[in-house]
Amino acid sequence: MSVNINELFASVNIQSVKGSRDVEVNEVHFDSRKVKEGDLFVACRGTVSDGHDFIEKAVEQGAKVVVCEELPKSSSSETSFVLVEDASEALSHIAHNFYNKPTENIQLVGVTGTNGKTTIASLLYELFRKLGYKVGLLSTVTNYIDTKEVKATHTTPDAIQISKLLNEMIEEGCDYCFMEVSSHAIDQHRTSALNFKGGIFTNLTHDHLDYHKTFDAYLRAKKGFFDQLGKTSFAITNADDKNGKIMLQNTKAHKFTYSTRAFADFRAQILEKHFNGMMLEMDGLELWSNFIGDFNAHNLLAVYSAARLLDQPKDEVLMKMSELTSVAGRFESLISPNGVMAIVDYAHTPDALKNVLVTIDQLRTHNETVITVVGAGGDRDKTKRPLMGQVSAEYSDKVILTSDNPRSENPDQIIQEMKVGVDAHNLRKVLAITDRKEAIRTAIMLAQKDDIILVAGKGHEDYQEINGVKHHFDDKEIINEIFNQ
Ligand SMILES: CC(=O)N[C@H]1[C@@H](OP(=O)(O)OP(=O)(O)OC[C@H]2O[C@@H](n3ccc(=O)[nH]c3=O)[C@H](O)[C@@H]2O)O[C@H](CO)[C@@H](O)[C@@H]1O[C@H](C)C(=O)N[C@@H](C)C(=O)N[C@H](CCC(=O)O)C(=O)O
Numbered sequence: 001m002s003v004n005i006n007e008l009f010a011s012v013n014i015q016s017v018k019g020s021r022d023v024e025v026n027e028v029h030f031d032s033r034k035v036k037e038g039d040l041f042v043a044c045r046g047t048v049s050d051g052h053d054f055i056e057k058a059v060e061q062g063a064k065v066v067v068c069e070e071l072p073k074s075s076s077s078e079t080s081f082v083l084v085e086d087a088s089e090a091l092s093h094i095a096h097n098f099y100n101k102p103t104e105n106i107q108l109v110g111v112t113g114t115n116g117k118t119t120i121a122s123l124l125y126e127l128f129r130k131l132g133y134k135v136g137l138l139s140t141v142t143n144y145i146d147t148k149e150v151k152a153t154h155t156t157p158d159a160i161q162i163s164k165l166l167n168e169m170i171e172e173g174c175d176y177c178f179m180e181v182s183s184h185a186i187d188q189h190r191t192s193a194l195n196f197k198g199g200i201f202t203n204l205t206h207d208h209l210d211y212h213k214t215f216d217a218y219l220r221a222k223k224g225f226f227d228q229l230g231k232t233s234f235a236i237t238n239a240d241d242k243n244g245k246i247m248l249q250n251t252k253a254h255k256f257t258y259s260t261r262a263f264a265d266f267r268a269q270i271l272e273k274h275f276n277g278m279m280l281e282m283d284g285l286e287l288w289s290n291f292i293g294d295f296n297a298h299n300l301l302a303v304y305s306a307a308r309l310l311d312q313p314k315d316e317v318l319m320k321m322s323e324l325t326s327v328a329g330r331f332e333s334l335i336s337p338n339g340v341m342a343i344v345d346y347a348h349t350p351d352a353l354k355n356v357l358v359t360i361d362q363l364r365t366h367n368e369t370v371i372t373v374v375g376a377g378g379d380r381d382k383t384k385r386p387l388m389g390q391v392s393a394e395y396s397d398k399v400i401l402t403s404d405n406p407r408s409e410n411p412d413q414i415i416q417e418m419k420v421g422v423d424a425h426n427l428r429k430v431l432a433i434t435d436r437k438e439a440i441r442t443a444i445m446l447a448q449k450d451d452i453i454l455v456a457g458k459g460h461e462d463y464q465e466i467n468g469v470k471h472h473f474d475d476k477e478i479i480n481e482i483f484n485q
């Protein structure tokens, strides 16, 4: 396929062009290593390197058009250079135009917030399939083009990948797509060109301060998503979150709120909590849900609100919602032959850990012991480590601190940084076992019938990343193996 660049630059704020404007290109890339003869290269400034340093390389490999924020000192006369103010933002528009402006032909709903994005986006995908539609999903766990699975590498794919996948969804006949929008993605303009039908805010708690530096910058990144919504879109926020209101402060979209506590457009209340689910009153009607935990009442309410704002009938939505079951790696329980329960959950922030442990505490009928196995990611927010240590020890009877993707860091050092946060009176509860498999084995050995083990932080992940190498590792697989030994 070849496309004229005049079409590609629609809605891009061009400062100047050096060279011909009447050029056809084959492919669009932001990585010089992928450029082939006749392609377009966008030089983006990154966190590690600067795409401008690879312009020469891209030209050598045959780039016909280069989009950049600064012209290189010497430039080939055969290549057209398009100067823009923000190359990452331009990339999002160029990719969207290249893939036939997909968001003009699909109802796209984005979910953002610290926790709950995967849960809400995946449940919306399942719900709309049950309602009879063809649907797409872009999530941390996996991507779907209707029923075709495409492996996920990020929570939000890069700008090119997003538009490519959305275009494939349209070709497959999808009416809707539900996607997670991470704060990194917003900050890097991966979603700038997309025309969202709706946006959902979950909550904002401590995470990713390695990248955003301050909580305020993290908040502003999330808010940027709602600022970008158009006036025919809807924006749904969590009225029970401290920052719920601020998120929608400057949006042009129609605003809606959901709450389990206060007055809101969409309301729910937990009527009964059971081991295998809960009974809710949702928007005035009763709903059985296979999910537990107060935070899931919020997630389900967000799902319901979005479905209603997408004009789906109330009774049918509630009926199909009661059939929804758990999302991979989110509160998945396994029982050993001698009655020990292990729960695998993706809690990797202080707030998520607390929510999950409080939910587990509410499940206790006698004085079952709760043992938590948890680590914190390497090369990620270091300031959440002591908080995760503190919360785990406060809300468990025993904690085994271990590794969770140490990446380039020393795993013992990460564990030490988690331990620093543990209150003095809780230190006796804490063990440190660096090898995650051994940590899980020890928890299982310590547990007696009816005790509960929480294995937190990796959820659906099937790897342990150490020094740039992903080794196969799956919490559920390991637990089952040890349970059956
Ligand atoms: C910190 C971060 O977000 N990094 C992302 C970013 O890379 P970067 O800014 O570091 O890129 P860089 O290496 O500095 O390179 C700058 C530019 O030079 C280009 N380049 C580089 C080398 C070369 O030889 N030629 C060349 O052209 C690169 O393609 C890039 O355009 O842009 C890349 C392309 O989109 C992403 O793949 C990469 O994700 C990395 C792998 C990552 O780990 N990201 C995580 C933190 C992330 O994005 N997480 C969020 C979820 C978080 C959550 O909510 O839980 C996500 O959405 O997944």
Ligand SMILES: Nc1ncnc2c1ncn2[C@@H]1O[C@H](COP(=O)(O)OP(=O)(O)OP(=O)(O)O)[C@@H](O)[C@H]1O
Pocket (backbone or CB within 6 Å): 113, 114, 115, 116, 117, 118, 119, 120, 140, 155, 180, 202, 203, 295, 296, 298, 299, 329, 330, 331, 345, 346, 347, 348, 351, 352, 353, 355, 356, 459
């Ligand atoms: N609404 C919520 N509020 C607080 N904690 C939640 C909520 N929903 C889920 N959690 C907890 O957070 C964990 C991660 O949930 P989920 O994967 O849905 O979040 P996410 O926002 O997609 O995370 P990520 O940023 O890694 O993509 C869950 O395993 C659970 O422990």
Ligand SMILES: N[C@H](CCC[C@H](N)C(=O)O)C(=O)O
Pocket (backbone or CB within 6 Å): 155, 348, 376, 377, 378, 380, 404, 405, 457, 458, 461
């Ligand atoms: N999307 C999150 C996932 C964290 C999961 C945890 N297992 C880790 O590796 O830190 C992040 O990139 O921060």
Ligand SMILES: [Mg+2]
Pocket (backbone or CB within 6 Å): 117, 118, 119, 139, 140, 141, 155, 180
């Ligand atoms: Mg996610």
